[in-house]
Amino acid sequence: MANVKLKNVVKIYDNSVTAVHDFNLDIKDKEFVVFVGPSGCGKSTTLRMIAGLEEISGGTVEIDGEVVNDLQPKDRHIAMVFQNYALYPHMTVYDNMAFPLRIQKMPEDEIYERVTRAAEILGITDYLMRKPRALSGGQRQRVAIGRAMVRDSKVFLMDEPLSNLDAKLRNQMRAEIILLRQRLDTTFIYVTHDQTEAMTLGDRIVIMKDGYIMQVGSPEEVFDRPGNLFVAEFIGAPKMNTFKTKLVRGDGEYHVTPFGVALKVGGEKGEMLKAMDAPTQEVILGVRPEHIVLADPDDQNAIPCTIEVNEMMGSEYHMHVTTKDETRLIIRIPTLSLTAEQRAHLKPGEKLKVKFEGKAMHFFDTEEEKNILYPYVPEVVE
Amino acid sequence: MSKKNDYDPSAMKQHMGMSAKNRISNTVIYIVLVIMSIVWLAPFVFIVLQSFRCESTWMVGYVVPKQWGLDNYINLAKTDFWHWYTNTFIMALATAVLQTVIVLCMSYTLSRFRFKIRDGLMRFMLILGMFPGMLTMIILYRILKDLNMTQANAVPGLILVYIASSGMGYYVSKGFFDTVPKSLDEAARIDGATRAQVLWKIILPMAKPIVIYTILTAFMGPWGDFVFARYISMNTPAGMNVAVGLNSWLSQDMINSRYTMFCAGGVIVAIPVTILFMCLQRYYVEGVTGGAVKG
Amino acid sequence: MAKYSDLEYLKLSKWDKFLYKLGRFFISIPVGIGHFFQKIGKGIASGVKAFGRECADVVNTFKNGDGITKGTFLVMGLGNLARGQILRGLLFLLFEIVFIFYMIFAGGYWMSMLPSLGKQGPAVEYDPVLDTYVTAYHDNSFKILLYGVLTILFIIAFIYTWRQSIKQAKINQEMRERGIRLKSGKDDLKSLVDESFYKTLLALPLTGILIFTVVPIVFMMLVAFTNYDGSHDGYFNNLFHWVGLDNFNTMFSWTGGNKVYSATFGEVLTWTLIWAFFATFSNYFLGMFVAMMINKKGIKFKKGWRTILVMTIAIPQFISLLYVSKMFAKNGIVNGFLLDLGWITQPLPFWDDPTWARITVILINIWIGIPYLMLIVTGILMNIPADLYESAKIDGASGWKQFTKITLPYMLFITGPYLLTQFTGNMNNFNVIYLLTGGGPTNAAASGASGSVGYTDLLVTWLFKITTGAESQYYMASVVGILIFVVVALITLLVYNILPSVKNEEDFQ
Secondary structure, X not given: XXXXXXXXXXXXXXXXXXXXXXXXXXXXXXXXXXXXXXXXXXXXXXXXXXXXXXXXXXXXXXXXXXXXXXXXXXXXXXXXXXXXXXXXXOOXXXXXXXXXXXXXXXXXXXXXXXXXXXXXXXXXXXXXXXXXXXXXXXXXXXXXXHHHHOOOOOEEEEEOOOOOOOHHHHHHHHHHHHHHHHHHOOEEEEEEOOHHHHHHHOOEEXXXXXXXXXXXXXXXXXXXXOOEHHHHHHOOOOOXXXXXXXXXXOOOOEEEOHHHOOEEEOHHHHHHHHHHOOOOEEEEEEEOHHHOEEOOOOOOOOEEXXXXXXXXXXXXXXXXXXXXXXXXXXXXXXXXXXXXXXXXXXXXXXXXXXXXXXXXXXEEEOOOXXXXXXXXXXXXXX | OOOOOOOOOOOOOOOOOOHHHHHHHHHHHHHHHHHHHHHHHHHHHHHHHHHOEOOOOOOOOOOOOOOEOOHHHHXXXXXXXXXXXXXXXXXXXXXXXXXXXXXXXHHHHHHHOOOOOHHXXXXXXXXXXXXXXXXXXXXXXXXXXXXXXXXXXXHHHHHHHXXXXXXHOOHHHHHHHHHOOHHHHHHHHHOOOOHHHHHHHHHHHXXXXXXXXXXHHHHHHHHHOOHHHHHHHOOOHHHOXXXXXXXXXXXXXXXXXXHHHHHHHHHHHHHHHHHHHHHOHHXXXXXXHHHHHHO | OOOOOHHHHXXXXXXXXXXXXXXXXXXXXXXXXXXXXXXXXXXXXXXXXXXXXXXXXXXXXXXXXXXXXXXXXXXXXXXXXXXXXXXXXXXXXXXXXXXXXXXXXXXXXXXXXXXXXXXXXXXEEEEOOOOEEEEEOOOOHHHHHHHHHHHHHHHHHHHHHHHHHHHXXXXXHHHHHOOOOOOOHHHHHXXXXXXXXXXXXXXXXXXXHHHHHHHHHHHHXXXXXXXXXXXXXOOOOOOOOEOOOHHHHHHHOOOOOOOHHHHHHHHHHHHHHHHHHHHHHHHHHHHHHHHHHHHOOOOOOHHHHHHHHHHHHHOOHHHHXXXXXXXXXXXXXXXXXXXXXXXXXXXXOOOOOHHHHHHHHHXXXXXXXXXXXXXXXXXXXXXXXXXXXXXXHHOOOOHHHHHHHHHHHHHHHHOHHHHHHHHHHHHOOHHHHHHHOOOOOEOXXXXXXOOOOEOOOOHHHHHHHHHHOOOOOHHHHHHHHHHHHHHHHHHHHHHHHHOHHHHHHHHHO
């Protein structure tokens, strides 16, 4: 149970490739932090630096107030779950879970207590005498978690622990990790490339790209107020629709003019633009698929478009449409909001009109692609 | 002076503060490796040196010749040595070709086809392999003798013996074929290829490393065979291979006059085989490691 | 002994766990043996059942068959020929004709002679043409035994083919009745490169194995029950005949005798096992050690060190073995060198003292074997997943612990089957022993046994010596060969059934 502080952490590989640039983050005690980003963004490297498996090229990593740069992994009081589970194939489940405790020379009866308790929590008591080979993917994952659980560790590290499981199992294990977190009540650092995992698990999410932190924030923050275009597109599925358009300052009102129609920017966002006194400018406008709605065919202020593909997802439709200038948009429509007649109408090639409201709009500048209303300010770590 | 993460499993200490200790242990390792290299190479250096010794032909307690010369090599021509050499070379070539064909047929079939007697066949061959092969040489000698393929005519007889049962040595290449995805075969079959075409056009081109490994080991076999070559040639110099022939020079009554010539002969035998081996080393290593892991 | 549940077992102390496992192990032995025989029994039972089914099917086929099918019982291939499968039918027919002719003109004779292995040996007879007494040769025991075995195989093949012919006649009849087109000869030929391609591929290798391995082994096993040797060669001097278990009696001195064979066998077997053990494990651990030294991070010229060792594999073994053998001779380089240095005053008895000789062969075998093991171990080390070590590091395992808890068990697991084949391979490692010591120094105590046994002789080199020795006691060689098989098979069975690791090698894939 401890806080983890990363100050100006840099990773440069031998061939002078910089994998992580000036990483600053203060992880509070008992916080669940998720590192998320596309492959090669440096998230795993950062985790491995915290674990001590990767040399820290610059900056400091503190665990519980102690600089651990020069400590060996075993002295950092951490536990880690690996992507491929890293179970020792020649040991039984019990021996695998007992391994870290035996290394510490803990008495066997206490090992027994801890391992069986952890096994019970994870529901793997029946498999204690089996070898990893005889287990399914989900069971192996539980053993790997169990091995990390039995130790008294200050920080719990997980490196893409669910990415080798199939979709169904992944959902189930995700729920179990949430339960585990409640039970263990310790600091978690979790690496994933899956934004859904990040959103559902994390107290805070660290979104990375090319070795840089793009944004740090709670799931609500990164979803509602993405600091830049990358975060906006990365979080949320299907990804946010983005297109260039003009933000026009009228008299006391702002409009955007996508695809030849003028849409009013109303509500809070309109007020903020007024307060900023934003000039008329080219912007990148972002609208999430679920915030686009079908408009009345006669609505003059709606965007006309043609259906290309309509994916029936069960509870909703994912509709791929093109506007008149061939821009593609994705629209999510709940199935229940449509009448049977409407549904029959939503076929490829059909024309329809869509619109969205001001509160659903995200504005990014065209130069640095930063959010005009909510620019992300990097955290300063003391 | 930095802590390095290390994926190398054998490395034991790689953390900061270990570097002094590291340097000592590395030095010790270097010393051990140098000594090992000397021990491993010394006999070969000695044999080369002694092959140039002209002052005497018997065994002596020193290594460096007092009088250098090519006498031993020249004298080889006066013996049956080149005859043995040709015998062995012919056998090695023939075995390399035929044995490779047989082994590949066998291993590919056992890897790819599932037929009724497959498991039984493999178990049967495993049991057959537990009999000492030497046991069969008495009868093979009698049979080959009836076919006039022994003694002076031992070469075709020996080739037959080497290749006939080579199908039982399918393990390594079967292990290789097992790693080639079956979906490749299936894709080719769906594209309209027959099983035979799959083998010729898809699998064999991919199997280059294992083909070379098989050829290499088959080629090296006859150079070292002692048991069958000796028994089938039955003391007839014309039918011997180099192993049997050179060994006869080390017998009690020959060793004093032939010892240095044995060294020279050994060098001549070793050179082509070693060169070939070193060129194809990569494939050999692949085959040996793959075979051991798959069992 | 009570069986614990998993949780009860895990609660035991280390020592109790060990005792429990040991107990279970000893319990499992009779159970395992029981299972083994049960399996054999089941196998026999199912074999008998299958045979019964086949017989019943033959009878039914005859009952339900039409004229053509019934005719096939006498004329093989009729069921194919009459229904348009010319190629198959002709092959069946040809086979039958060849078989009948063979049995009439040769097979019958060999079979009739097989029980006696020949009645009339060579004898000096009066030759009216030459008008003098010459040695006339008559029966040939060797050929009788060999062709007898072949004839039996031929008969078995005939019965099988006959059965196939009937089966096909039945199928053809049924298919015709249902109006299904039969496969033509062209289809058959086509299938040989397609779905039946395996038959084409296996034809050559299996024929080779049958003729050059199976037949000789069956023959030699039978020789163990005869008195075939140099003075009973079956043709030129004396016939040989069946002697029952006499040779095994001699080997084990079941009934009286001077026990020289049983003592020799015991001694040679003991040394064979000791040798196989040391040769296998010394190479294994030292090879691993060398591989790990070369692989160690920070060691330079990795490739160079490996190449030096690999080069020694390239040189034909007989050269290095013969040369090294001479290096350690009384007047060889090693002794000469040590004498020059003044470290010794007398040559060391590398090959003359039993203990020296045994240790020296093991040491030289290490020299031979380390390069191979180094290669194999290097390959495996590279394949151990890195995250196992990372996980162990986080769990606090030191370098030594990582080796003993992960590297070593992993290696042992993955190379379990390899170690087994190495062990049995070393038991039969003819070249190393024969070329280094020739089996010597001679063991005077075993002088009564055939083949002048030495202290470093393995069972195989002994076998070789018996075969090539002056008396050529082939029957004894054959007995030794069978015993080698029994020992190897027992060890293999034991290891496969008792060590779980061998079975679980897949744990690592």
